[in-house]
Structures are given as C-alpha cells and as structure tokens.
Amino acid sequence: MQLATAKFAKNDLAKYPFLKETAEYIKKLDLKIEDLTNPDFAKILERAEERVEEAILYTAVSRKPRNEEVEILSFPVAIILTVGTENSFIKKRYALAEAKQAYNDMRLEPKERILAIAQNFGWKLAVNDNSEIPYEFKLHFADYLRNTTNLREKKWKLVNRLLSSGNVYLTRNEAARLLSEEIRRHIEKRLETKELPKFPPKIMETAEKLKKLSVE
Numbered sequence: 407m408q409l410a411t412a413k414f415a416k417n418d419l420a421k422y423p424f425l426k427e428t429a430e431y432i433k434k435l436d437l438k439i440e441d442l443t444n445p446d447f448a449k450i451l452e453r454a455e456e457r458v459e460e461a462i463l464y465t466a467v468s469r470k471p472r473n474e475e476v477e478i479l480s481f482p483v484a485i486i487l488t489v490g491t492e493n494s495f496i497k498k499r500y501a502l503a504e505a506k507q508a509y510n511d512m513r514l515e516p517k518e519r520i521l522a523i524a525q526n527f528g529w530k531l532a533v534n535d536n537s538e539i540p541y542e543f544k545l546h547f548a549d550y551l552r553n554t555t556n557l558r559e560k561k562w563k564l565v566n567r568l569l570s571s572g573n574v575y576l577t578r579n580e581a582a583r584l585l586s587e588e589i590r591r592h593i594e595k596r597l598e599t600k601e602l603p604k605f606p607p608k609i610m611e612t613a614e615k616l617k618k619l620s621v622e
Contacts, residue, residue, distance in 0.1 A: 414522065420474040421511050423481030424504070424589055425526050432482060442483060443608045449476050454483035455612050461503035462496055462619045469507065485596055490605055490613030496620050497597040505590035512582035517542060520581055527588050534575060539568065541575035545584070550574040553587040 419428040442451050453476050457467050470477055481504075488500045512520060517533055520543070524531035530546035547569065554562040561567075568575040576584070605613070 416474050416478075417471060418519070420471060420477035421469065422508060422523060423478055424508075424592055425523070427526075428478060428481070432479065435479070437479065439486065439609070440606060443606050449473070450479045450483055451608075451612065453477070453480035454487055455616065457481070457484040457504075458487050458491075458496070458500055458616050459619060461500040462616065465499060465503050465506065467503045467507045469511070485593075486605065486609060487613050487616060488597055489599055489602070490610055491617040491620075492602060492613075493617055493620055496617065497594065499620075501590045501593035501597060504593055505586040508589050509582050509586035512585055513579050515582075517578070520578065520585070523585055524581070527585070527592070529585075529588075531581065532573075539570075539575055541568065542578050543576045543581045544570075544573035545576055545581065547572055547574050550584065553584040556587065557583075 414422070414425060414427045416431075419425065419431055422428065441447055453470065457480060460467050484500070488497055491497075512523065515523075521531060521533070524545075529549045531549070532544050534541050534544050547564070550567075551564065554564075564574070
C-alpha cells in the first residue's frame with residue numbers, strides 16, 4: 407500500500423523555505439523589497455543577515471523555530487543579500503549551508519514528509535513495498551543520476567546500487583542526502599543573476615558587510 411504524501415504546516419515552511427508552498431505563502435503577504443528598510447521588518451533583515459553570515463563562517467544555517475514568520479521571510483531576503491554580494495564563493499557556500507541543514511532535518515522526518523518534499527521537485531520517489539528488499543524508498547534512476555553527479559563515494563555509483571525495474575533502492579538517510587543535492591542546486595539557480603538588480607542602499611550595505619567576511 408502506497409503512503410499518501412504529507413501536507414506542509416507553517417513550521418515545515420520555516421524548516422524548508424525553498425518549497426513551492428513557502429513561495430506561495432510569501433507571495434500572499436505581498437512583501438516588497440523596499441519594505442525591508444522599514445523598522446517593522448528589522449528582525450527579518452537581521453535574521454537574513456545571520457543566515458548568510460553563518461553560511462560563510464560555518465557552512466551551516468541554524469534553526470530558529472520560535473518565530474516561524476521571521477524564519478520563513480528571512481530566506482528570500484537572505485537570497486537577496488547573497489545575490490547582492492556578487493561573490494561566487496558566498497553564493498556556493500550559502501546554497502551548500504541551507505542544503506546541509508535541510509539534510510539534517512529531513513533524515514529525521516517520517517516517510518510521508520520525505521515523499522512530499524521529493525514531490526515538490528518532481529521526483530519519482532516511492533516507498534518500497536517489497537518486504538524482501540531492506541530499503542525504505544525506491545527512486546527512478548534518472549532522478550538518482552542527476553543528484554549523484556557530485557558525490558564521490560563509491561557507494562553512490564550506479565553499479566554499486568540495487569537497481570530493479572528502473573528504480574534505485576535507498577535508505578531514508580540516502581534519500582535525504584540526494585534531496586539535499588537537489589536543494590543545493592535549486593538554491594544556486596536562484597542565486598544566478600546576469601545583472602545585479604537595483605537593491606535599496608541598506609540591503610547593499612549589509613551585502614558589502616557580508617562580503618568582507620569571505621576574505622577575513
């Protein structure tokens with residue numbers, strides 16, 4: 407019997423701010439970039455700056471679940487700040503840090519939540535219903551190959567995997583790890599810009615401050 411995918415609650419949107427559902431939630435709030443210079447939004451800008459700073463210094467992004475609204479809104483603002491640095495190292499570092507934290511969260515999630523996140527990226531992931539195969543999930547090999555390109559450990563090579571009917575079998579940890587690769591690439595794509603948009607001075611000042619951290 408196949409499990410139904412879980413729906414995302416507000417605390418999930420705070421943990422996984424890259425989801426389509428989070429983007430839809432933010433869109434309804436109609437937040438403008440100019441609003442970020444308003445003192446009412448100071449906590450959001452502060453948290454966004456903290457996210458990028460943690461990524462630069464520690465390749466990590468801590469979780470602050472007590473204020474879900476700030477946590478949700480600080481992610482797109484952190485994206486803006488990272489873009490504002492115009493620094494490829496910071497962009498890669500930020501995407502990696504968010505992906506690493508997502509992995510830490512996902513590997514503790516129930517199967518339904520893993521399925522829901524995978525579905526968000528259009529993955530063909532399903533729960534393994536064959537009791538004779540000791541894995542929790544099966545993933546279409548095309549999704550598998552796309553997300554193991556940068557993984558160097560031998561265990562990720564397709565020849566070392568259990569492959570049946572076009573599906574690769576995975577543990578929960580492995581599914582979370584591959585999803586974190588998808589998340590990293592997704593965030594890196596969001597950080598790509600051919601030309602720097604015109605951001606408010608306060609945003610650019612913060613971005614410049616963060617930029618200096620990468621050379622210290």
